[in-house]
Amino acid sequence: EPFPSQRFVCGLCGLINLATSKMENEPAQPADSDPTHSMSREHAAAFKRVLEKRKVIWSDYAAAYQAALECVNTKQSQEFAGKYIYKGIPHFCGEGDPPVSFGQVTHPPGSAWDDWCGKNRRKINERTEDQTPYFKTSLKSAVRLVLAALDRGVADILDAADPILDPTSPIYSFHRDANRAAYEDACELYRECIEIWREGGGPTKRLALLEKAPWRCLVSIVKSSFIERRPTGAEATDLLNRVASRIENAPAKELSDAGNCCHELIQLIRQENRISKSGTVRAHPSVQAASPQASEKLHAERKAFKQRLVTALREIALRGTKSKVWAQRRDALRFLEFVISRDPEFKAIQASGSAVATARKCRCSWLDEAGVLEDLFGERAHATILSETGPLLNLIELDERRLSVMLVAALLHVGCVRAEVHRVLLSHLRDLDGPHTLFLLDRILSLFSSPPAAAAAGSSSSAPAGP
Numbered sequence: 001e002p003f004p005s006q007r008f009v010c011g012l013c014g015l016i017n018l019a020t021s022k023m024e025n026e027p028a029q030p031a032d033s034d035p036t037h038s039m040s041r042e043h044a045a046a047f048k049r050v051l052e053k054r055k056v057i058w059s060d061y062a063a064a065y066q067a068a069l070e071c072v073n074t075k076q077s078q079e080f081a082g083k084y085i086y087k088g089i090p091h092f093c094g095e096g097d098p099p100v101s102f103g104q105v106t107h108p109p110g111s112a113w114d115d116w117c118g119k120n121r122r123k124i125n126e127r128t129e130d131q132t133p134y135f136k137t138s139l140k141s142a143v144r145l146v147l148a149a150l151d152r153g154v155a156d157i158l159d160a161a162d163p164i165l166d167p168t169s170p171i172y173s174f175h176r177d178a179n180r181a182a183y184e185d186a187c188e189l190y191r192e193c194i195e196i197w198r199e200g201g202g203p204t205k206r207l208a209l210l211e212k213a214p215w216r217c218l219v220s221i222v223k224s225s226f227i228e229r230r231p232t233g234a235e236a237t238d239l240l241n242r243v244a245s246r247i248e249n250a251p252a253k254e255l256s257d258a259g260n261c262c263h264e265l266i267q268l269i270r271q272e273n274r275i276s277k278s279g280t281v282r283a284h285p286s287v288q289a290a291s292p293q294a295s296e297k298l299h300a301e302r303k304a305f306k307q308r309l310v311t312a313l314r315e316i317a318l319r320g321t322k323s324k325v326w327a328q329r330r331d332a333l334r335f336l337e338f339v340i341s342r343d344p345e346f347k348a349i350q351a352s353g354s355a356v357a358t359a360r361k362c363r364c365s366w367l368d369e370a371g372v373l374e375d376l377f378g379e380r381a382h383a384t385i386l387s388e389t390g391p392l393l394n395l396i397e398l399d400e401r402r403l404s405v406m407l408v409a410a411l412l413h414v415g416c417v418r419a420e421v422h423r424v425l426l427s428h429l430r431d432l433d434g435p436h437t438l439f440l441l442d443r444i445l446s447l448f449s450s451p452p453a454a455a456a457a458g459s460s461s462s463a464p465a466g467p
Helices: 006-025 041-051 058-070 075-092 112-116 132-151 177-199 202-208 215-228 234-248 252-278 292-321 326-341 344-351 372-377 383-387 400-412 415-429 434-448 450-462
Strands: none
Touching: 041 058, 041 075, 058 075, 058 132, 075 112, 075 132, 112 177, 132 177, 132 202, 177 202, 202 215, 215 234, 215 252, 234 252, 234 292, 252 292, 252 326, 292 326, 292 372, 326 383, 372 383, 372 400, 383 415, 400 415, 400 434, 415 434
């Protein structure tokens, strides 16, 4: 996570200082008032300790998260939670410091919990006390802060607690035999956080904010449903349908974000299907294996969902090629490559055991129907985008029609765009078969045959007569 900008830190410090000065001049709050709507000097001091330090200090973050929870309904607390949960929690749940390596010996990554928590923690020689209480306070407070944000209808930090709720996070999945007791404490902490999340209605609240959640959060919601095996049945189908519908109806200005989200979801489903086929169970006792019948049904639902996502990604890519936004057109090329590599026609060619040159002859007629090459090489052609069309053109068959589109572009444009079209043609000329190579050369000769003939006639008429 990058360090907070100076403007944000100064602004938040200013709000905290303003609130502190007001508290010194205002009378004491009535006994029956809600304490979560007011911030004390102790709360402000806890925030400032975190704001003033770039390094994540476990005790400071624990105190700040606890302070933010105690005054959760204040503007300062909400702004602090929205920024510093994302910054701190990945460190609490992450891999920690890399183990010391000697020579060519490499060690697997560990976890921050194993580094700093437990009687036999790896950082026991750092002259610091056991950090377990600070870790527990931070994780539980962060889950409650996210729940409070969901209660207010705030979807910006909808996925902030995912490292805490994911049983595959290093804090839960890594352990050493020497620090076994700390690993058991981590498992118990996971169960407590999950209980807080479910009792607070976290899954239901996230689904209620699905339509307004940031695109990155859709991946987190689907992944959480896969990990927890919840929801199930009709609820799971409804969740996947809502996610797919939002991607399919993405507005034009959000095509890149929607496409990236769709791409990540397809990869996630492929990974989950491989896990279910191999019979591997996630390394945590809270995740129970499903029955064979339920697993088969779940696999079929995910397969249908993945196919729907591939279709949606293709439509997003086709819309992106016609976009006026340069970045969206570049992303559309990447999406098209991904979709074509999973086209049934392309997979059939690969399954036949053909060579790489043959695998490039994937027809994909829907490209012609959508006028993709016309959009890439036509009047709105861009030199940078043309320079990145190589991977796409390597996957499809360059027939006479497509070669004609590229050849016309070589005559239509000028400057760097024309030079880039020439480079693309020359780079793919060696991969063409005999008939298509002859077609391309014949077209070139037919285009340039008249001017040289006229020039030759003019030069012969003006030449002086020989002896």
